[in-house]
Amino acid sequence: MVPATGCQGKWIWKDSYVTYVISQSCVDLKDKACVEECPVDCIYEGERMLYIHPDECVDCGACEPVCPVESIFYEDDVPEQFKDYTAANAEFFDELGSPGGASKLGLIPRDAAIVAALAPQAH
Ligand code: SF4
Numbered sequence: 001m002v003p004a005t006g007c008q009g010k011w012i013w014k015d016s017y018v019t020y021v022i023s024q025s026c027v028d029l030k031d032k033a034c035v036e037e038c039p040v041d042c043i044y045e046g047e048r049m050l051y052i053h054p055d056e057c058v059d060c061g062a063c064e065p066v067c068p069v070e071s072i073f074y075e076d077d078v079p080e081q082f083k084d085y086t087a088a089n090a091e092f093f094d095e096l097g098s099p100g101g102a103s104k105l106g107l108i109p110r111d112a113a114i115v116a117a118l119a120p121q122a123h
């Protein structure tokens, strides 16, 4: 198990590394509706999409229903065509580690490799 900050700032224990994942339909949209719902501030803004920190996410599910383009999935439910986004969400934090909160960082001007390589996405 890994420690994570829970709702209302209490410390809880995560049962596993399974997490929520943001996928391709967020790219070049970034309306940030999910950010408003996250109780632990673990949804970070990249250049072209947002990324959920796999260790900081407490799997509450609050972000998933508010996404207007159904871009957020529980890791086990990520559609086949978006499977690479599970690794892409984690890859985004390779250099950052676990900052413990997205709002203090703001925009991080880069993306995971598969996102950076995408053509502009129309919405
Ligand atoms: S709500 Fe959906 S589209 Fe909007 S920023 Fe979050 S994941 Fe991206």
Ligand code: SF4
Binding pocket: 020, 037, 038, 039, 040, 041, 042, 043, 052, 056, 057, 058, 059, 060, 061, 062, 063, 064
């Ligand atoms: S499931 Fe969504 S709202 Fe809940 S902690 Fe994870 S990223 Fe934040």
